[in-house]
Amino acid sequence: MARTSPHDHPLTGAQPLYLRVATRLLGELRDGTVPPGERLPGERRLAEHFGVSRETVRQALEVLRRDGLLATDRRGSHAALPGRPARSPAALTFPVGARAAEPCTGDRATVTWEAPPREHAAALGLAPGRPTLVHRYTSETADGGGRRTAVTSFSAVALAEVEELARYRDRADGAASAQLRRAYDWMRRAGLTLHHRDTITPLTESPSVRVVRRVHDQYARPLEITDLLVDARQDALVYEFTLPAAG
Template identity: 75%
Template sequence: MARTTPHDHPHGDPGDHPHDRPHDLALTGERPLYWRVATQLLGELRDGTIPPGTRLPAERRLAGHFGVSRETVRQALEVLRRDGLIATDRRGSHATLPGPPLEHPASPVFPVGALRAAAPRAADRATVTWETPPPDHAAALGLAPHQPTLVHRFESAAADGHGLRRAVTSFSAVALAEVEELARYRYRADGTASAQLRRAYDWMRKAGLTLHHRDAITRLADSPSVRVTRLVHDQYERPLEVTDLVVDARRDALVYEFTLPAAV
């Protein structure tokens, strides 16, 4: 099969210049397949599905997302690269469209339940281990039975010992493969050293992942405590982490705060 290379186009979005297509490439409708992919990818860059400045998913992920070959993805990326819409370095391709920094709006604090109203409290304790996660975590993350992963444990209580919160988080193989800051903990996960991962969600976003979380709140039977189970996945529905938080709710309020950006 003959390979083709996208041509330069001085103005407009990909797909605006049908005369600019190579004649030996299989066409989809009136435009080359790579041109359609470039247009769709540009749309995701502009609508924030892929936030400004973030690393684009790997070529194989984009190929699966758009249902095309990796060669077609490379051609589409070249179209956007020539227009200055993405830039590529040794870590991959990055969106270069203007937009707010990744820290705005701020990512939620990790793990769920770690942030509470200002009050005297005992020091938080957080550690990581490399172990087989709880069975329900393994099932939610798509891990094989007995497959180990990075497990984070967090414990916090007020200074008087009340309002105890315990959270256990298991990370998926996808999260460890895509987020290098998390992957580094693999070799120091001995359960003894402090491991505050409050920026875990920021790290995920900087790796090019759009985060979606689902929280389920249940009251534990015969107990004043409540359980919050959070499952986080990315823009491709791949699970990233699951957290179980148990809160002693006798004297503590579980508060959820959401910020929605204004319409533009």
């Protein structure tokens, strides 16, 4: 008996529900919604996303797994499509400019739920002492130079609008690693247009440079503020911003 795969036939109402869900999920995998190697959401969230039961999701995942489109290990299921995902032309790796040009031996990122620095609270419109998600990143080149540190505070708007960021609140203990490289992708997928404004200031009596980045959305609502310190003795400061053409 020939085996049926979600890419064997166009999506039709005559197909079993689990196969229709597998086809839709495959489309999301191909368009880069879930990049290769990244963990898929859990069965409960997928069931809510597609409006079906968890058993239907389980059957759909098994179809994709059987065809080698998903790989499963102890951390969960991961997209296993060949090649690079289709990424947005405006994708930026968070925090922009915090990663040194040379390979890093020290690369650490954590999140905490705490009151942000006073300057951050004012920029984000937070009342003094009100906690929010704070991300800390440290990068260092192999020879111990080129140190870069970044502290980012997220606004209440960002946490309310961007589900992926909001999930970090429950594990913001300052201990576990928390790489938020795709934070800007998550914001854009939530329908937010990102406007970046960087203020770059050389520090006196020091080779370091301070970069203060403020990001707001299309409604002028603040999303995040980042304080970045760069040891500029070795690296040039390079910022690359790509904006999509008007549709």
